Every structure is written in structure tokens, then in C-alpha cells.
Amino acid sequence: MKIKWSGKRTLIALVLLAGVGLLYVQGADQRREQQQEAPASSETVACRVESTTDGLRVRSAPAIDPANVVDELAQGEEVDASTEVRNGFRKLGEGRWVSEEYVRPLAGTTC
Structure with a gap:
């Protein structure tokens, strides 16, 4: 054709x-x-963290897998987080986890 x-x-x-x-x-x-x-969960957000590295991968599960990267954070970017930490990953929200090694809690928050 x-x-x-x-x-x-x-x-x-x-x-x-x-x-x-x-x-x-x-x-x-x-x-x-x-x-x-979106807040980290239905609980009051008392934790807020800052990325300490550029291109910090946000993952859909608390595990390293190339297929579960859903977003990236820039160095210095601040986000709401949960107090939940699993396998070295901090929960940001439903289906959003970052390595605990590359974030730091902001002053005045409880993480």
C-alpha cells in the first residue's frame, strides 16, 4: 500500500x-x-528528608533492582518521608523508597 x-x-x-x-x-x-x-501515608508527616546526592533513585520497593526505579531526586531536594525504614531504604510514600544512606532528616523533624 x-x-x-x-x-x-x-x-x-x-x-x-x-x-x-x-x-x-x-x-x-x-x-x-x-x-x-502526596503525603507519605495517612499519618501526619513528621519526617522530612533531603537528598545528599544528585540523581538519587526513588524505587517502587525497598530493594535494588534496575526495574523498580520510578523517579530521581536532585541533590538538596527535600521530600516528605515516613518513619518506616526497611532493608536500608526509607519509605517516602506508597511505592516510593530511597536508600537511607543518601538522605538526611531535616532539622526540626522526627524521622
Whole structure:
């Protein structure tokens, strides 16, 4: 099957691709904002930590596995956390864990 690409068809294809790309970017931004705004759990957030390294991997489970990386934190980035620590990982929220070695509790918080 051979498609004849006229100027009109090319323009329509480009507009559709741009629209899909725009929707994808907006959805990714909204998901990132929701994850950062969500409290660590239903309990009052009394713990807040700061990343001590750039590119700190946030994982979906408290274990090192290349397939469970869901996000990254920049050095100095602050996030709400839970007091729960398991296997050397601190829980940030549902499906969000970071290595305890690369975060430090902020002053005035109870971790």
C-alpha cells in the first residue's frame, strides 16, 4: 500500500503528532506533581528528608533492582518521608523508597 503524502496530509499528521506529544508531557508533569504533593501515608508527616546526592533513585520497593526505579531526586531536594525504614531504604510514600544512606532528616523533624 502506497500513501501519497500531499502537503495537507503532512500538515494533519504533524498536528496530530504534536497534540499527542503535548498530552504526554502534560500528563507526565501532572503525575510528578501529584507524587510530590502526596503525603507519605495517612499519618501526619513528621519526617522530612533531603537528598545528599544528585540523581538519587526513588524505587517502587525497598530493594535494588534496575526495574523498580520510578523517579530521581536532585541533590538538596527535600521530600516528605515516613518513619518506616526497611532493608536500608526509607519509605517516602506508597511505592516510593530511597536508600537511607543518601538522605538526611531535616532539622526540626522526627524521622
